[in-house]
Amino acid sequence: MSLKVSRKYSRRALLATAFTPSTVASYTTLAPATGAQPAPAGKRIPFGWKGFLVERGAPAELLPPASTPPPGPVRLRLTVAVDLRDESVVLVESRDSARTLGRFDIRWAGAMQIFELTLSEQDAAEAARSGVRLIRLEGHEPLQFFSPSPGLPPEFHPHLMTPGTLPPAEEARRRLRTPAVLQQWSWKLGCVLDGQLEMGETEAARRLIDMHFPDGRTLTYEDPRSVPVDGRIYGVEGVLCFGALARIAPGHPGVELAVEFGRRHEDKGDVSTEGCYTVAYPLAVIARQRKDAQLRAAALAVLRRRREILVQDDVIWQRGRPGALHFPNWARGHAWYLLGLAHSMRYLGPERDLLAEFRRAARFSMGLRLSNGLWPVFADDPHTGTDTSGSAGIAAALAIGAREGWLGGAELEAARLARRELDRWLTPDGFLTGQAQENKKGEELQRSRYRAMMQLGLGLWAQLTGALGISV
Numbered sequence: 001m002s003l004k005v006s007r008k009y010s011r012r013a014l015l016a017t018a019f020t021p022s023t024v025a026s027y028t029t030l031a032p033a034t035g036a037q038p039a040p041a042g043k044r045i046p047f048g049w050k051g052f053l054v055e056r057g058a059p060a061e062l063l064p065p066a067s068t069p070p071p072g073p074v075r076l077r078l079t080v081a082v083d084l085r086d087e088s089v090v091l092v093e094s095r096d097s098a099r100t101l102g103r104f105d106i107r108w109a110g111a112m113q114i115f116e117l118t119l120s121e122q123d124a125a126e127a128a129r130s131g132v133r134l135i136r137l138e139g140h141e142p143l144q145f146f147s148p149s150p151g152l153p154p155e156f157h158p159h160l161m162t163p164g165t166l167p168p169a170e171e172a173r174r175r176l177r178t179p180a181v182l183q184q185w186s187w188k189l190g191c192v193l194d195g196q197l198e199m200g201e202t203e204a205a206r207r208l209i210d211m212h213f214p215d216g217r218t219l220t221y222e223d224p225r226s227v228p229v230d231g232r233i234y235g236v237e238g239v240l241c242f243g244a245l246a247r248i249a250p251g252h253p254g255v256e257l258a259v260e261f262g263r264r265h266e267d268k269g270d271v272s273t274e275g276c277y278t279v280a281y282p283l284a285v286i287a288r289q290r291k292d293a294q295l296r297a298a299a300l301a302v303l304r305r306r307r308e309i310l311v312q313d314d315v316i317w318q319r320g321r322p323g324a325l326h327f328p329n330w331a332r333g334h335a336w337y338l339l340g341l342a343h344s345m346r347y348l349g350p351e352r353d354l355l356a357e358f359r360r361a362a363r364f365s366m367g368l369r370l371s372n373g374l375w376p377v378f379a380d381d382p383h384t385g386t387d388t389s390g391s392a393g394i395a396a397a398l399a400i401g402a403r404e405g406w407l408g409g410a411e412l413e414a415a416r417l418a419r420r421e422l423d424r425w426l427t428p429d430g431f432l433t434g435q436a437q438e439n440k441k442g443e444e445l446q447r448s449r450y451r452a453m454m455q456l457g458l459g460l461w462a463q464l465t466g467a468l469g470i471s472v
Contacts, residue, residue, distance in 0.1 A: 003195055004210075004251070005312050008138075010299040010386055019281070022070065022162070022164045022165070022243050023164050023166060024160065024164040024166055024169055024171070025161055025164045025166075025209070025428060025430075026069065026161070026162045026164065026251045027063070027154040027155060027157065027159045027161055027165055028065045028068075028074075028128065028158070028159055028160040028161075028162070029065055029066075029148055029154070029157045029158065029159050030062035030064070030065055030070040030076075030119065030127075030132065030157075030158045031062065031063050031065075031147070031148055031158070032060060032061070032065060032147050032158065032161065033053040033061040033062070033063055033064055033315075034060065034061075034289060035051065035129075036050035036051065036147050036149075037051060037144070037160060039051065039081070039082050039144065039226065040142045040144070041322055042224040042227060043082050043083070043222070043225070043227055043443050044181075044222050044223070044226060044227070044228045044310070045079075045081045045082060045111075045144070045146075045226075045257045046111060046112065046184075046222060047211065048147070048149075048151075049081065049146055049147075049149040049151070049156075049419070050147040050148075050149040050150050050152075050354055051055070051081035051082065051141060051144040051145060051146055051147055052144065052145060052147045053143065053158065054090055054134045054143050054144075054145065055136060055142075055143070056136045056137075056139070056140070056180075057369075059134060059135045059136075060133070060134045061095055061132070061133050061134070062130060062131050062132050062133075062134065062158050063131045064095075064096075064128060064129060064130060064214035065128060065160065066247040068128055069117065069124070069128055069160050069162045070162045071121060071124075071125070072124070072162065073117050073118065073119060073120055073121050073124060073139040073256055074100070074124040074127075074161055074162050074163075075104075075116045075117065075119065075160070075161040075427070076092065076116065076117045076119055076127060076131050076132065076159075076160055077114055077115065077117075077155075077158070077159055077160075078090075078104065078114075078115050078145045078146075078158055079112060079114045079115070079135075079145060079146045079155070079156040079157075079158075080106070080109045080110065080111055080112065080113045080114075080115070080143075080144070080146075081111060081144045081145055081146045081235050081246040082110075082111055082142065082144045082226045083099060083109075083110055083111050083222075083224060084106065084108065084109045084110075084141055084142075084143060085108060085141060085225075086107075086108070086139045086140060086143070087106070087107045087108070087138060087139055087140065088104075088106045088107070088136060088138055088139030088143050088423065089102060089103055089104070089105055089106070089136070089138040090104040090134050090135065090136050090137070090143075091103050091105065091134070091135040091136075091137055092104065092117060092132050092133070092135075093132065093133040094123075094126045094127065094130050094131075094132060094133070095128070095129035095130045095131040095132060095133050095137065095285075096129070097126070097291075098133070099119045099126070099406065101117070101119060101126070101127060101132065102117040102118075102119070102123075103117070103137075104117060105450075106139075106143065106274050107437060107445060107450055108437055108438060108440045109437075109438075109452075110172035110183075110184060110188070110224070110407055110438055110443060110454070111184055111222065111226050112156065112183055112184065112455070113137055113184055113453075113454055114155065114156070114431065114453055114454075114455075115453070116161070116185070116427070116453065118307070119160075123237075124160060126257040126452070127160060127247050128160060128323060135196075135306055138446070144415050144461055145275050146158070146357060146454060147159065153178060153179045153182070154180075155175070155180040155377045155429075156180070161428075161429055163186075163428030163429065167472070168240055168423065168426035168427065168428055168430050169423055169426065169430070169465075169472045170331035170430075170433075171426075171427075171429045171430030172426055172427065172430030172432075172458060172461065172462075173199070173430070173471075173472050174430065174470070175429065175430045175431065175458065176192075176195065176196055176204060176458065176459075176462055177197065177201055177204045177209065178204070178214050178372070179207070179211070180454065180455070180457065181196075181208070181458060182211075183454070183455050183456055183459075184206060184221065184222065184223075184224065185219070185221035185222075185240075185241055186224060186234075186238050186240065186241070187237040187239065187240050187274060187456070188279070188454070188455070188456040189208065189240075189241050189456075190240025190241045190244065190277075190278065190459075191240075191244065191393075191456040191457075191459035191460050191463070192208070192262045192456060192458070192459030192462075193205045193208065193209070193241055193244035193245075193342070193459070193461065194242075194243070194244055194437075194463055195458070195459035195460065195461065195463045195465075195466065196208075196244075196460025196462060197244055197247060197248075197466075198371050198396075198461070198462060198463045198465070198467055199465060199466040200467025201465070202248060204421055205248060206243055206248050206249070207428070209244065209245055209248065209249075210243070212241075212384050213252075213254055216253075217253045218231050218269040218273065219229060219254055219257060220230070221237075223238070224237075224289030232257070233257055233258070233261050233430055235273065236265075236272070236275050236277050236278055236378070238278075238295075238338055239258055239278050239283075240277060240278040240279075240280050240282060240302060242254070242255060242257065242258035242286075243281050243282035243284075243285045243297050243343070245288060246258070246282065246285045246286050246402035247285055250272070250286075250289045250428075253285060253323050253413050253448060255308050258283070258286060258297070259286060260297075261281075262282075262283045262286070262294075262295045263294060263295070265279065265298060265302075265413060267301070267302065267447075268322060269325075270319055270320055271305060271306055271309055271310065271319065271320075271321070271332040272306075272318060272319035272320070272333075272336075273306060273310055273316065273317075273334075273336040273337040273340070274311075274318075274319075274333075274336045275302050275306060275336075275337055275338045275463060276302065276303055276306050276337050276339070276340020276341060276344070277337075277339045277340035277343065278336070278340075279299075279302050279333075279341075279345075280299040280300075280302040280303045280340050280344045281299075281340055281343040282343045283295045283296075283299035283302070284296070284343070284344040284346075284347040284348045285298040285347050287299055287348070288346070288347040288348065292415065296348060299344060299348060300348065301352075303340065303341060303344060303354055303363040304339075304353075304354070306337070307354075307357055309321065309322060309325075310325065310337075311337075311357075311361070313328055314326045314364075314380075315380075316328075316329060316333060316334055316337055316361065316364070316417060317364075318330045318332075318336075318439075319331070319337045320334030326443075327443065328378065328380070328444075329368065329378055329380040329381075330378055330379070330390070330439075330446065331375040331376065331377055331378065331379050331387045331388065331389075331390025331391060331394065331436070332375070332389060332390040332436065332439075333383050333389065333390075334361070334365050334375070334379055334393075334394050334395045335389075335392075335393025335396075335460070336364060336393070337361060337389050338358065338361055338365065338393070338394055338398070338401075339393055339396060339397045339400075340399070340407045341354060341357065341358040341361070341462075342358065342397045342400040342401055342404075342406075343400070345358065345404070346404065350404075350406060355406060357407065358401065358406060359401075359407065362397070362401060362407055362411055365379065365394050365398075366398070366411065366414050368466070369378055369387060369414070370382055372386065372421050373414065373417035373418050373420075373421050374386045374387075374388065374391035374418055374421055374422070375387060375390050375391045377390065377392055377436045377447065378446070378447065381447075384446070385446050386432065387434070387435060387436040388422055388425045388432055388434035388435050388457055388461075389432070389435040389454070389456065389457035389460055390436065391418055391421075391422065391434060392411040392422055392432070392457060392460035392461045393460045393462050393463075394418075394419070394462070395414065395415045395418035395419065395422075395464045396415070396460055396464040396467055398412070398418075399411075399413055399467035399468050400417075400465055400467045401461075402415065403467055403469075407468050415464060415467070415468060416463065416468060419461075419465060419470065422461055422464070426461075427453070428467075430458070431453050431455070431458060432453065432454075432457035432458045433451065433453045434451050434458075434463050435451060435452050435453065435454055435457045436448055436450075436451065438450070438452075438454075
């Protein structure tokens, strides 16, 4: 009798296990039917990974997975492999029935940007059984996604993501420990690296940096247009990652690129709030480490020049020059301005005029919040809707300021409220949705309700989380 009971319950246990959701999110790869295709002429896919094209008039097929994903709603995801300066719509059909499962709306996407389509349980089962067909309806520029490749993170493969049972914030921390948060070596990856450091994930940040120095010395990466720019800094936004590099490994030979840039940098013509964060802060880190008065002066000059040109009583402009200013009170512009001041003062010390400006700008930004505690894309225009990336950046600066004793309880509570609301925008596996797309298209796209999911936003969420002392 006992033997039969044992067998009976063992079978039940096996069945229960088969249909019990995994603790963590899982990724079931869909492989392209065609072989890998090279990047467009003059461009490069990062890290030697492979890609496949989706062209008008030539549907691409993703074959059924080798293993069946767990039952339930899933998210079909594709990750852009090469910078796209175009707007594209991709229809998704079942390979067997030709039934429409949904469509991707892909506008002005950067390399390593993930796009997702939520599938019902029925559609997910059909996609897993038959695979899917991708039909490009709009757009003309080459649209290339990652193909399964050695070393490619599972999150970047064409895949079906099945949620686990962990809270999204815990999944976010898991993603931050992996290459799933990779971005181009620029302001985007810099946001991620600083977020990892704020959360104590130093080794994870070191691994991402090491991927860009395959021989230990030569910086190997692509610029914002996916053009190879090995061994040099492509522009002011390409300096940010050197702040994290210097914090982790001050003697790394790559730091010399930032030192050289800082010594010869001159702010002529247009300036941007990005420079407060992407230039002043990395130079501040290195200046303190080396006790270098020239780099210190350069960092301070970057901050003060932007204050003089871009700041008015009721506007922080994102970029421009006197008489020709653009992007008024753009939320990410506020974030770059405040984060640049906050991070720089951590290493330069709070100069009286800059500390006063940081406090003024923090109060000004706080007055532009929406009722949910976050900021709209253009902070003085609530009709532009919430931007989670700009909100995370502003709130992170408030949290850093409160932690350092430069700001008070009101700013700290604003940061805490923002963090609670931002958690509502995390996917089940921890990516941050609701972000205004990159600003390559200008104000038109920024003022639209189009939203994206980028790892840089998760990096800003991590900076906020770490500055608040929250573990997850």
